[in-house]
Amino acid sequence: MDRQAVRDDYARARQTFHALVDTTSPTDLARRTSGTRWTNRELLWHMLFGYVVTRILLVLARVFSLLPRRLSRGFARLLDAGTRPFDLVNYLGPCGAARVVSPQRMATVFDRVTGALVRRLGAESDAGLARGMHYPVRWDPFFKDFMTIADIYRYPTRHFDFHHRQLTLDEPL
Numbered sequence: 001m002d003r004q005a006v007r008d009d010y011a012r013a014r015q016t017f018h019a020l021v022d023t024t025s026p027t028d029l030a031r032r033t034s035g036t037r038w039t040n041r042e043l044l045w046h047m048l049f050g051y052v053v054t055r056i057l058l059v060l061a062r063v064f065s066l067l068p069r070r071l072s073r074g075f076a077r078l079l080d081a082g083t084r085p086f087d088l089v090n091y092l093g094p095c096g097a098a099r100v101v102s103p104q105r106m107a108t109v110f111d112r113v114t115g116a117l118v119r120r121l122g123a124e125s126d127a128g129l130a131r132g133m134h135y136p137v138r139w140d141p142f143f144k145d146f147m148t149i150a151d152i153y154r155y156p157t158r159h160f161d162f163h164h165r166q167l168t169l170d171e172p173l
Contacts, residue, residue, distance in 0.1 A: 001129050006157075013160045014114050016160075021106065028040060028168075033167055034166050034168055036166055042094040042095055043167060045094040045097045045106060046163060047159070047160050047163045048109060049094065051113045053156075054152060054155060054156045055116065055120075057152050058149060060133065061131060061147065064133035065133055072134040076133075079135075080136040080137065124149065129149050129153075130148055131148065131149050132146055133147065
């Protein structure tokens with residue numbers, strides 16, 4: 001795994017997120033996105049949440065990697081069975097969160113979360129990065145059946161880049 005590439009991707013996403021927050025008007029934030037039911041502000045929250053949830057995914061992978069692989073496979077199947085409720089919560093969460101968390105606060109959280117991920121990545125051993133578990137593939141197009149911890153570190157920026165293309169904002173120069 002190229003750790004520096006992951007750090008660079010986080011830094012690029014952080015810079016992009018700040019530019020979006022700093023240059024977008026309230027009217028643009030309220031505009032609907034392309035390909036989702038969210039507004040731009042709600043989608044920005046969802047993009048941030050991809051990094052927040054990564055910290056949880058890493059804990060799950062560390063724990064499940066110590067157990068027989070069949071247990072994480074069963075857990076992933078159980079989660080896949082709950083895809084419909086997950087989709088509803090995944091949609092409604094940003095709708096509510098974006099109403100109470102300002103874009104400026106989102107940017108502060110983005111910095112804190114990506115900083116924590118970078119620090120944790122620096123402490124990972126190569127053996128630790130190779131550990132992993134099964135994930136619910138119906139929950140996210142970027143989840144694979146089995147993901148290593150290295151895969152999980154790459155996940156949030158892939159998620160970010162995908163949703164960035166759905167924003168309907170005028171991009172800063």
